[in-house]
Amino acid sequence: MNIQNYMVLEIPSKSQNEAFARVVVAAFASQLDPTIEEIADIKTSVSEAVTNAIIHGYENSDGIVYIKCSMGEDDIQIEVTDEGKGIEDIEQARQPLYTSKPELERSGMGFTVMETFMDEVEVYSTKGKGTTVVMRKRFTSLKNNKG
Numbered sequence: 001m002n003i004q005n006y007m008v009l010e011i012p013s014k015s016q017n018e019a020f021a022r023v024v025v026a027a028f029a030s031q032l033d034p035t036i037e038e039i040a041d042i043k044t045s046v047s048e049a050v051t052n053a054i055i056h057g058y059e060n061s062d063g064i065v066y067i068k069c070s071m072g073e074d075d076i077q078i079e080v081t082d083e084g085k086g087i088e089d090i091e092q093a094r095q096p097l098y099t100s101k102p103e104l105e106r107s108g109m110g111f112t113v114m115e116t117f118m119d120e121v122e123v124y125s126t127k128g129k130g131t132t133v134v135m136r137k138r139f140t141s142l143k144n145n146k147g
Helices: 017-032 038-056 110-117 140-146
Strands: 005-012 064-071 077-083 118-124 130-138
Touching: 005 017, 017 038, 017 064, 017 077, 038 064, 038 077, 038 110, 077 140, 110 118, 110 130
Parallel strands: none
Antiparallel strands: 005 064, 064 077, 077 130, 118 130
16 A cells, blocks of 8 residues: 555544544545445444444453554555454454354444455454454545546
């Protein structure tokens, strides 16, 4: 990725900040003139990643969720990081319907949703140190307008 622009956001791990994070990332991504569907995909994916950090990473305790967005010529990379408890088994966590919090009636679809709406999703985690979710989205609207 040839970085054209970037932004960094730090928010307290409070559920009410999830909506703020998704709107900020969507506003940043709008510089690439995405379709409404592409913006909706980004907002949904950011919402899932931030919610995972708050609920699973910090278990609703105090912490910071870090969001870094890097913009290329026709794509965006979004990193959502927490310094929470980490994921013990990333492959298991990425399975549809798996949840470590069944008592909270979680659907276990967070990573599946991210993988559906983004072109690439990578997850890095160290138990006791936190998790980073890296998502990439290429904007087909830009490719279609160039040709």
